[in-house]
Amino acid sequence: xxxxxxxxxxxxxxxxxxxxxxxxxxxxxxxxxxxxxxxxxxxxxxxxxxxxxxxxxxxxxxxxxxxxxxxxxxxxxxxxxxxxxxxxxxxxxxxxxxxxxxxxxxxxxxxxxxxxxxxxxxxxxxxxxxxxxxxxxxxxxxxxxxxxxxxxxxxxxxxxxxxxxxxxxxxxxxxxxxxxxxxxxxxxxxxxxxxxxxxxxxxxxxxxxxxxxxxxxxxxxxxxxxxxxxxxxxxxxxxxxxxxxxxxxxxxxxxxxxxxxxxxxxxxxxxxxxxxxxxxxxxxxxxxxxxxxxxxxxxxxxxxxxxxxxxxxxxxxxxxxxxxxxxxxxxxxxxxxxxxxxxxxxxxxxxxxxxxxxxxxxxxxxxxxxxxxxxxxxxxxxxx
Numbered sequence: 137x138x139x140x141x142x143x144x145x146x147x148x149x150x151x152x153x154x155x156x157x158x159x160x161x162x163x164x165x166x167x168x169x170x171x172x173x174x175x176x177x178x179x180x181x182x183x184x185x186x187x188x189x190x191x192x193x194x195x196x197x198x199x200x201x202x203x204x205x206x207x208x209x210x211x212x213x214x215x216x217x218x219x220x221x222x223x224x225x226x227x228x229x230x231x232x233x234x235x236x237x238x239x240x241x242x243x244x245x246x247x248x249x250x251x252x253x254x255x256x257x258x259x260x261x262x263x264x265x266x267x268x269x270x271x272x273x274x275x276x277x278x279x280x281x282x283x284x285x286x287x288x289x290x291x292x293x294x295x296x297x298x299x300x301x302x303x304x305x306x307x308x309x310x311x312x313x314x315x316x317x318x319x320x321x322x323x324x325x326x327x328x329x330x331x332x333x334x335x336x337x338x339x340x341x342x343x344x345x346x347x348x349x350x351x352x353x354x355x356x357x358x359x360x361x362x363x364x365x366x367x368x369x370x371x372x373x374x375x376x377x378x379x380x381x382x383x384x385x386x387x388x389x390x391x392x393x394x395x396x397x398x399x400x401x402x403x404x405x406x407x408x409x410x411x412x413x414x415x416x417x418x419x420x421x422x423x424x425x426x427x428x429x430x431x432x433x434x435x436x437x438x439x440x441x442x443x444x445x446x447x448x449x450x451x452x453x454x455x456x457x458x459x460x461x462x463x464x465x466x467x468x469x470x471x472x473x474x475x476x477x478x479x480x481x482x483x484x485x486x487x488x489x490x491x492x493x494x495x496x497x498x499x500x501x502x503x504x505x506x507x508x509x510x511x512x513x514x515x516x517x518x519x520x
Contacts, residue, residue, distance in 0.1 A: 137337050139390045140330070141168055142382055143329055144165075144168075144325065144326045146301075147306060147322040151322050169333070169375060169382070171330070172333055176371045177361060187335060194328045197320075198321070201312065202280055205286075213286050236395055236446070237395055239395045239398055239399055240398055244269070244336070244339070245270050247336065248262065248339070250342040250343050250346070251339060253346075263426055284308045292307055292311055293307060303322065306319075344374065345358055348370070352471070353472070354471070358370075392453045392456065393452055393453070396446050396453030397456040403443060403446075404460070406434075406435040407439055409432075410439075413431060413432070
């Protein structure tokens, strides 16, 4: 979410630079953060009302431009294909590093689970929505990127110093359409990234809310606003954490830290699924309605490849991954372990086991010790 807010500054600069307007990027980002925090406190309906038209319009505009380019005489479909199979420039490690870097773009998929409690018929709609979203996003990324590379010749996505541009959509539209259309799309990109941060804040705050409900965090994180019914303290704390990241880290560092953090979360989720789904009497309370095809191989592959991606991304990604582990473990051992409330089924089983053991002991006493009277056994049974 912080990455999305920092990232829109490149598109904001494209607009303000063309209009010759001077703005303070940091103040603009902070104002956007305040806006999405307020919208989150107002509730998910306000979030939806803000997001839906922006995402729909931006997606349609990009697709229309891409479709128009398909009929352009200058488009060269061999360009991205040749580039992909250019052995002089290919490096599997660099490809994997790039995949890991953009992993943060897919973070919204699993975050949908964080708002499962606010989804109608979650057993049916949650997995279906997540899979459809994953398919649509992947197709959009692949198709749009392919057409962008085929439509424009040269290394237009690079700055004069060889570094990658942070506003590729604007650069693409500026090259194939016009500067005005590019500016309009850049403005839409700003709103889209704010929208992405909006949903990210929504999901992240629900993690804190859910943990507090399970006594893994202080009860204040589970408090809901009397008027809007939203976990306002969880939202505010999440927004404050985002603000610290924005003010202290450059965009590329945020991307690497975020990707490393997200990949490690996915690795942890895979390991959790393996542990919880195996046959173990301690996990009788875990009765998922979702199926896991090819279990446990999918989770094993996800764990191994996730660890590899974090490793090849370098120091900052590893720091982000370790932060996920250290923060989670510290929270549990410092606070959660002392305050967590066991599952009701576990409490019932422990109570039943204790009563059964007491009765067995009483019976043994009555059999082995002839001096034990009926009154002693009766009193012991009442205590049990």
